[in-house]
Amino acid sequence: MANIKQIATDMGVSVATVSNALTGKGRVSMDMVERIRKRADELGYRPSLVGRALRGGRTGILGLVMPDLTNPLFPRIAQHLSLVADSRHLGILIADSRGNSDEQSQAIDRLVDRGVDGLLIVPQKGTSPGPQRVPTVIINTASDPDNTVSADHVGGGNLIATHIAGLGHRSVVIFGGDPVSEVQRDRIDGMLAGLKNAEEIQVLWGNEGEGLGGLIPAIHKGATAVMTTSDLLALTVHSHLARAGLSVPGDVSLTGFDDLPLATAMHPMLTTVAQNVAQIAERAIDQLSRKISGEPMPDTRVTVPMQLVARHSTANQKQITNLEVSQ
Amino acid sequence: MANIKQIATDMGVSVATVSNALTGKGRVSMDMVERIRKRADELGYRPSLVGRALRGGRTGILGLVMPDLTNPLFPRIAQHLSLVADSRHLGILIADSRGNSDEQSQAIDRLVDRGVDGLLIVPQKGTSPGPQRVPTVIINTASDPDNTVSADHVGGGNLIATHIAGLGHRSVVIFGGDPVSEVQRDRIDGMLAGLKNAEEIQVLWGNEGEGLGGLIPAIHKGATAVMTTSDLLALTVHSHLARAGLSVPGDVSLTGFDDLPLATAMHPMLTTVAQNVAQIAERAIDQLSRKISGEPMPDTRVTVPMQLVARHSTANQKQITNLEVSQ
DNA sequence: CAAGATTGATTAAACGATTAATCTCTGGCG
């Protein structure tokens, strides 16, 4: 591998001059700059980022800590983070927190040992990592303390609930996966806010088939819409409705959350709410870069709006139900 | 941050002695080793991996190149790779190849510039990256050239086809997403091999709703099972069958591939085939580490068996169909 | 034309570790 010394001896100048010529700092004649650049190109010279890191005290690498990634949304975040990082000439080192907060801090330690300049943390459900030895930005849990970049889960809940209310639904079931998750609680809070004119709201919890017992009875008692806190949950609900002979959206409207790939694979395609993952990634890296370079922070908590994706699993409230309700 | 020099002056010895004491190399008295270790602990000393990398020529970092990750399997691979890497004291730097092979080589360049010791590449569909400047292992495309670690897609296809054949199905539809994908072609090859006693096999291609036109007619002509090359595809097929009034597995058996989270969220739960992602990750990093350290390679291509996950979307062939066939 | 400013380059230290080569003892042995 060609290094700066090689170029220097080739051109009969000092390494300092080469460094200055290539980085554009210091004072070097136009002529010299050009010749050095040329030679560097010929040799296919690539500066050693390791050498640079040692001297400069910055590796240009960000650490990304993710929880157990059963949630299909995380990879998309990772993908966009990596895209944005690239464009800023940063690298991303990943670590897995394996579903518990002990491993989470170990993962963080390993990243810090490797000399990352900052940390991006998607925290375990229900935990919020304390202050770290390096600049840190938390992703995606709006209820967390400062230094957080997050989708507006409350706003998203509100958005989709308003959609449902606008279709005339007055009796609604809300189905959540896990009460420990701040994200899910936020979403439900938003839904409740958006449903303030509803006549009957029932909140059920449970995942992977549990807690579905209350669903069918609720519908027979007049509920005309089911709102879930995740597309995966919506799929489960959909299957159960189908088995009970209830059609979507004919008999009951159904909504998800996150706009996962399965939302368009289902039939009818799922009405859901999408996170602007690209923007979350961008803002997160923006914030982190600012912290690293010690710039003043304009706002310490950033919230990115969500977007309603209306598809075919929601429809106007049926007339029959209308009659029942108006009795 | 405490460094080796700090410890050295604290103890009144040279940095070389400290380094030797902490790494266990060179000649240092027991007594000295103990005292140095103690002081290092007190200071919370962590060696600078950057300094070490510069001197040693190895960063201890592996680059992971992933294609556009709409495929929900990739994140699981990434997760396990990160786990295995940890246990070997390696780091993983990620890069996204954004769906085309140009960006893929740029992503590789960036990783190499960062000084990774080796590359793990999950290639774009239909492309196979040529030889690289650093040791490389390709993941998950068995039809690729050497240096590949992959699930046995052919074997997996065979496995699930044998399951279907064993249930008495003789007329089968195979549904693939994208003929460009080597992986999917391998899977289908395996299925065909496992169905050699079948009487009628129809292969259809298409994703996101396309190509489904031929499905219902095929079933009315006597097909009793549909096999797909992906769980996502299976979900789409399932919805279409339901709309046509056909039940799974009552009227027709259905299979997926990969055992994604949605496989258990569906109803009935999907019979599918699972990749042993943990083992793939382990073997991949094993191979790569060997290449990096220049050890002789026992086998250049590694194949990891897949596993049948029989759930409730497959059942014995119906009697009615039996009659039809036996006419 | 002398003093000071400017330009273009060099020197050398620094970042944090590893390691080959060297040095200084002490003890063993003939």
Place this chain on the structure above:
DNA sequence: CGCCAGAGATTAATCGTTTAATCAATCTTG
């Protein structure tokens, strides 16, 4: 007593870069 071996430590080079300090030569200016 003299010599050698080996233990235990040090010295100094090295990895590839950046950068403050310095120097020599040229240009400006009163």
